[in-house]
Amino acid sequence: MAVYDPESGKMLEYRQLLRHPTLSKIWSPSASNEMGRLCQGFGVGPEGKGKRVDGTDTFRVIRYDDIPKDRLKEVCHTSVQCVVRPQKDDPNRTRITIAGNRICYPGDVGTPTASLELVKLLLNSVISRRGAKFACFDVSNFYLETPLDRPEYVRIRLTDIPQEFIDEYNLTEYVHNGWVYFSIHKGCYGLPQSGKLANDQLRKRLEAEGYYEAATTPGLWRHKWRPIQFCLIVDDFGVEYVGRQHAEHLAGILKRYHDITEDWEGKRFAGIDLKWDYVKREVRLTMEGYIRELLLKYGHPMPAKPVRTPHKCKPINYGASSQLVDEEDTSAPLNEAGVRRVQGIVGAVLYHARAVNNKLLVTLSSIGTEQATATENTNEAINMLLDYLATYPDDGITYRASDMIMAAHADAGYLNETKARSRAGGFIFMSEDEAVPRLNGPVLALATIIKFVMSSAAEAELAALFITSKELVHLRQTLEEMGWPQPRTPVQTDNSTAAGVVNNTIVPKRTKSMDMRLHWLRCREAQGQFRFYWAKGTDNEADYHTKKHPEVYHEAKRQNPWWI
Numbered sequence: 001m002a003v004y005d006p007e008s009g010k011m012l013e014y015r016q017l018l019r020h021p022t023l024s025k026i027w028s029p030s031a032s033n034e035m036g037r038l039c040q041g042f043g044v045g046p047e048g049k050g051k052r053v054d055g056t057d058t059f060r061v062i063r064y065d066d067i068p069k070d071r072l073k074e075v076c077h078t079s080v081q082c083v084v085r086p087q088k089d090d091p092n093r094t095r096i097t098i099a100g101n102r103i104c105y106p107g108d109v110g111t112p113t114a115s116l117e118l119v120k121l122l123l124n125s126v127i128s129r130r131g132a133k134f135a136c137f138d139v140s141n142f143y144l145e146t147p148l149d150r151p152e153y154v155r156i157r158l159t160d161i162p163q164e165f166i167d168e169y170n171l172t173e174y175v176h177n178g179w180v181y182f183s184i185h186k187g188c189y190g191l192p193q194s195g196k197l198a199n200d201q202l203r204k205r206l207e208a209e210g211y212y213e214a215a216t217t218p219g220l221w222r223h224k225w226r227p228i229q230f231c232l233i234v235d236d237f238g239v240e241y242v243g244r245q246h247a248e249h250l251a252g253i254l255k256r257y258h259d260i261t262e263d264w265e266g267k268r269f270a271g272i273d274l275k276w277d278y279v280k281r282e283v284r285l286t287m288e289g290y291i292r293e294l295l296l297k298y299g300h301p302m303p304a305k306p307v308r309t310p311h312k313c314k315p316i317n318y319g320a321s322s323q324l325v326d327e328e329d330t331s332a333p334l335n336e337a338g339v340r341r342v343q344g345i346v347g348a349v350l351y352h353a354r355a356v357n358n359k360l361l362v363t364l365s366s367i368g369t370e371q372a373t374a375t376e377n378t379n380e381a382i383n384m385l386l387d388y389l390a391t392y393p394d395d396g397i398t399y400r401a402s403d404m405i406m407a408a409h410a411d412a413g414y415l416n417e418t419k420a421r422s423r424a425g426g427f428i429f430m431s432e433d434e435a436v437p438r439l440n441g442p443v444l445a446l447a448t449i450i451k452f453v454m455s456s457a458a459e460a461e462l463a464a465l466f467i468t469s470k471e472l473v474h475l476r477q478t479l480e481e482m483g484w485p486q487p488r489t490p491v492q493t494d495n496s497t498a499a500g501v502v503n504n505t506i507v508p509k510r511t512k513s514m515d516m517r518l519h520w521l522r523c524r525e526a527q528g529q530f531r532f533y534w535a536k537g538t539d540n541e542a543d544y545h546t547k548k549h550p551e552v553y554h555e556a557k558r559q560n561p562w563w564i
Contacts, residue, residue, distance in 0.1 A: 114219025
């Protein structure tokens with residue numbers, strides 16, 4: 001993370017902030033506070049009483065010779081992140097995490113955490129359950145209060161430590177070849193075992209109070225009898241409750257062991273800004289300021305005129321049996337810095353797309369296949385994507401109350417990708433158990449290039465049904481564990497042949513590579529998991545994720561309130 005400098009108009013990293021003539025007055029104390037929090041405290045408190053910052057005794061300064069000889073190769077380094085969070089009590093936040101690949105921890109480090117799809121299902125559950133509300137709890141120092149079962153070791157360059165902290169801890173006496181060494185005795189962000197140890201400790205405390213984690217959905221917790229459930233992402237709790245006393249019960253348990261931040265309005269969770277309307281029973285998901293910060297970070301200017309499509313589109317050849325695909329890219333390759341820029345932008349935009357802006361998925365999928373060997377054309381595509389984001393920086397998703405019946409649309413674009421490949425699209429949402437389910441904001445959108453060459457349009461459509469339905473299986477199970485029983489999941493396709501094949505009204509004689517998808521879908525349909533049905537293509541929302549559409553198509557979709 002970086003911080004915007006209004007004087008230069010650039011985004012500055014930690015080392016730049018520490019040496020900046022004016023910003024150092026803000027970020028040097030912030031860094032000292034973070035070091036003190038990790039160590040034994042720092043500074044003098046108000047009126048000369050106590051510490052300015054209380055320590056957690058996570059780090060202890062040591063001499064280089066104090067490190068066991070057999071552990072010298074495991075000494076890791078740190079990564080320092082600076083970020084401005086206006087909603088926090090301390091808006092200028094410096095955070096130190098452990099970095100590098102030298103730690104060789106012998107135990108289990110797997111930690112269950114909630115997926116983005118679980119978060120979205122929980123938000124749908126809140127607005128669909130009568131009387132339900134949403135709150136967020138953030139546990140402070142979650143990792144730092146968990147003892148390690150063995151010490152680890154880290155080094156920090158002396159020049160990266162604020163002078164006031166050096167003076168208070170007399171660090172110059174501990175310097176070895178320009179580095180200061182610390183032993184780590186409690187969990188710390190970046191240590192692979194921290195999450196596991198902290199989660200195990202939390203699990204014991206919650207289970208003693210009647211909470212339990214769902215059997216097959218990591219990160220989903222419920223109570224044995226209280227009307228409350230929550231998803232857990234590291235130290236962030238997204239809580240659905242009916243009756244505030246039940247949420248206060250959970251908050252009370254956490255307060256026994258940690259300092260927590262309570263957001264009873266549920267304004268932000270998992271990096272997503274939430275705007276609740278409990279009267280209309282709707283919730284709006286956005287990521288305010290995320291795109292503006294991204295544009296500032298990469299120095300991308302506002303486009304001279306609005307760009308209303310995230311990618312270039314080949315002209316549609318009306319009446320043709322097939323459409324033209326992009327030609328092989330023969331433009332000059334980018335240098336290493338250019339490739340890293342493309343990869344950085346794709347990574348940053350991908351979470352935004354998955355969280356609140358699924359309109360970007362086809363573009364990102366296309367660029368993502370080229371990013372390792374990015375060319376001038378790739379750079380052009382990235383800049384067009386940024387122009388589109390600058391035009392629509394605050395796109396999001398809206399969910400409305402439903403009967404919490406999962407539904408899906410599946411579609412395919414046949415031979416519309418390079419190397420004779422096809423693309424599968426999926427649109428999964430919560431609706432009612434109707435013949436044609438009513439549209440809602442997507443819980444999950446899919447835009448996937450099918451790896452194998454499809455021999456017909458029907459086979460491509462069958463592959464899209466297969467890819468979409470596989471995602472539905474575990475989401476159905478999650479809904480069951482959340483207390484929302486599922487009937488047959490309605491899955492829509494606009495290809496009558498694919499619908500006939502899976503419903504056994506068409507029996508192909510030679511299916512070849514279709515066999516696996518064909519029999520899997522028939523088997524699941526026979527088990528009562530899915531109900532496959534046909535509807536015309538103009539009503540299939542998955543079509544959006546199967547090809548690069550023209551500007552007029554994107555503008556038409558923006559009229560749909562669930563998409564923007």
